[in-house]
Amino acid sequence: MTAKISFYGRELNTYRANLHMHSTNSDGVYSLGELIDLYGKEGYDVLAATDHYRTNKVSETDSGKLLMLSGMEFHPVGPRGLRLHLLAINIPEDFEDPSSLPYQEAIDAVRAVGGECILAHPYWCGLNCSDIMQIKNLTALEVYNSDTRFIGKGNSVQVWDNILQLGYHLPAVAVDDTHRARDFFGGWTMICAGEKTVSSVMEALKNGTYFATQGPVFHKLNFENNVFSVECSPCEELIVMSDCSFGICGSMSGLKAQNPAESKDSCEITHFETEIPDAPTLTYIRCQIKDKNGRYAWSAPVRI
Numbered sequence: 001m002t003a004k005i006s007f008y009g010r011e012l013n014t015y016r017a018n019l020h021m022h023s024t025n026s027d028g029v030y031s032l033g034e035l036i037d038l039y040g041k042e043g044y045d046v047l048a049a050t051d052h053y054r055t056n057k058v059s060e061t062d063s064g065k066l067l068m069l070s071g072m073e074f075h076p077v078g079p080r081g082l083r084l085h086l087l088a089i090n091i092p093e094d095f096e097d098p099s100s101l102p103y104q105e106a107i108d109a110v111r112a113v114g115g116e117c118i119l120a121h122p123y124w125c126g127l128n129c130s131d132i133m134q135i136k137n138l139t140a141l142e143v144y145n146s147d148t149r150f151i152g153k154g155n156s157v158q159v160w161d162n163i164l165q166l167g168y169h170l171p172a173v174a175v176d177d178t179h180r181a182r183d184f185f186g187g188w189t190m191i192c193a194g195e196k197t198v199s200s201v202m203e204a205l206k207n208g209t210y211f212a213t214q215g216p217v218f219h220k221l222n223f224e225n226n227v228f229s230v231e232c233s234p235c236e237e238l239i240v241m242s243d244c245s246f247g248i249c250g251s252m253s254g255l256k257a258q259n260p261a262e263s264k265d266s267c268e269i270t271h272f273e274t275e276i277p278d279a280p281t282l283t284y285i286r287c288q289i290k291d292k293n294g295r296y297a298w299s300a301p302v303r304i
Ligand SMILES: [Zn+2]
Pocket: 073, 085, 120, 121
């Protein structure tokens, strides 16, 4: 059954998505059919085929209940001569690889045909926040990438906060970047949408109506009258974060939850509410949670 979420006042369904994967059509070891089978059995709802430099004929695949998005990972040269890894999501199946174009033209070419661009594994690429600030018209960045964790660079949370603080209001996705067996099911994006259709899912992607996770889930996110409130699966750590040194800890491993009713047997927490001060230095808030297995989920940022 599809899980629900109360997303800033809207009652929506959540759809589990892997937005980054490679088949034998580029450097993956599984065929697209095998990937569809494996992700389908794991209970995913949405998959984007993002082979390097090329699309797949996703409309000709037998995807069962999975919604397939046509995509590509493309690689124009970016700021400081660094090779970018960008996901184009929802592009025509005959879309030509734009990697030889200047990076901004390549991104804009994707957008011109109705696609969205996600900045893949910025930490692994060596990108800093001033590099990313130069890349316009992105839809999201990857806060977590399963494949690149094997060189210790799967987690791009710091550069994400850096650009948010500089005013680049990007939400974040988590992905597998599936190449081989070790990459499976490590990070995914919970798309919060009315229905499992390309238009509804892409609308959610465009608007940041989703959260990134390695396992824990949000059931409710809300921000009203300066009060941020969250309901989630049981977590040992819950932090509401904002610019610079500002952060409010709802719970932290090793400490008791602030709500005594939550802390009888363990410090696991399932809901939290906090008032955000009306300070001009605070420009965004986001919530991150960690379960007892050390797995994180990250909400999209909200402007304040
Ligand atoms: Zn890549």
